[in-house]
Amino acid sequence: MKTLVIAEHDNGALKPETSKTINAAKKLGFDVDVLLAGINLGAMSESLASIEGVANVLLADNAVYEHQLAESMTDLVLSLADSYSHIVASATTTGKNFMPRVAALLDVAQISEIIDVIDTDTFKRPIYAGNAIATVKSLDSKKVITVRASSFDLQGEQAPANVTAVDAVSDSQLSSFVSVEQTESERPELTAADVVISGGRGMQNGENFALLNGIADKLGAAIGASRAAVDAGFVPNDMQVGQTGKIVAPNLYIAVGISGAIQHLAGMKDSKVIVAINKDPDAPIFQVADYGLVADLFDVLPQLEQAL
């Protein structure tokens, strides 16, 4: 039995989710091969081969996979599936997109967003916006699994593993890439940052999010947002933390002007230390916060920036 992990990257660099997903895959106890699909993969395949626990890197370097469209990624993974008992990807928007398609064509159930590996068939995963943790046992012979990367640590380094080219090329013709609009940011990625500071409806407008910049700079933090802030148009939606946005588990999460709705908590309540700044002492965020400060954020944020 072997495990296949599909690497997460942006055609430039590997994403930290890849290493964390390899960590989860190692817990299954089998050899781990990693598939890297996209274009210009040279440098990435080197760093991937050096991640501890990687037995082989399979390289599918072809323009067909540049945008990792679900239809062609699925065909590629299926062409390799025979050799593997477990197929694992990160629960990012890419992994979530093609993995269920793979599962359906293998005629197996998919286990989504696991947070723990109990044994080769049994996993823990959150349900109901993280208000319950289910332990599930897969009865299928082949397991298709997505991993909540924030629940696993980064892997160390090793002497480089073998890299083999995969020549399967499939262009399903069902879909084609049109365009991409990247959100520009020089800050650490939300899902990988050690510190996250997020603003909510209490920020009142998009300009006020600038109040978080100085603090984020000093802490090396990523800036996130609640759905309310995104829906109000304060910030772009890929900054959203929550059940329907990104799931983060940094060492320090600072929630500013966020009430703490169930859906938001689902995205951040596994953070090591949570700080809440809110003027409403009854806001539910204070029930999960390690340190709460009941105050007007417009008074407090400049003071905080000063004090750091």
Place this chain on the structure above:
Amino acid sequence: MKVLVPIKRVIDYNVKARVKPDNSGVDLTNVKMAMNPFCEIAVEEAIRLKEAGTATEVVVVTIGAKASQEQLRTALALGADKAIHVETEQNLESIHIAKLLAKVVEQESPELVILGKQSIDSDNNQTGQMLAALTNRGQGTFASKVVIENDKVNVTREVDGGLQTVALNLPAIVTTDLRLNEPRYASLPNIMKAKRKPLEVIAADSLGVDLAPRIELVSVEEPAKRSGGIIVEDVAQLVEKLKTEAKVI
């Protein structure tokens, strides 16, 4: 063109789920149920396509116990033309739902199927993708914009790091993200009218799909509780605590 919208009856999104004391699942007795929020967005999008003259008929379908007809009636009140209830008392998994939906797709042959991206109970985010696979159609998941042009649908997708637009050949499958639209409310006259709209009931067992469980639910537990925090007096104390007590900065 015909649009099919699969919807799901789930716990109301404002209700905090309670784990049963025997850890066999989540307690849903006497809990307020509603249409899954992402499904509401899917219904709204289909109705907007109809209002724009792009769609000719909107069919909604749900799979589940008798009570889920309530959510079909809601969808009819919002503007759907016809409802299909695939009835089963069994708790089904995404793969089963996708296979049953594939049968409904075969029967109805819609050019577009719009689903929610995930249901807020099982949080799986699988059914749309699985349905696309089983019907060999292109998929546009996490859609924040859907534009139909001739024999293609352009779907702008919410992906990590920004937005990606893909063009899918019709027929196709789309799953909705939160920002696709803002669903409307049903008016009282429309709720009354919905009672007379057609609702077809099909027994799930009659569709020839193997519904044997693929996943065994071993147990359901409460997540680890966070220990109670403290309220600090001011910024100075907060920074001091973060430095010396929590040691995170």
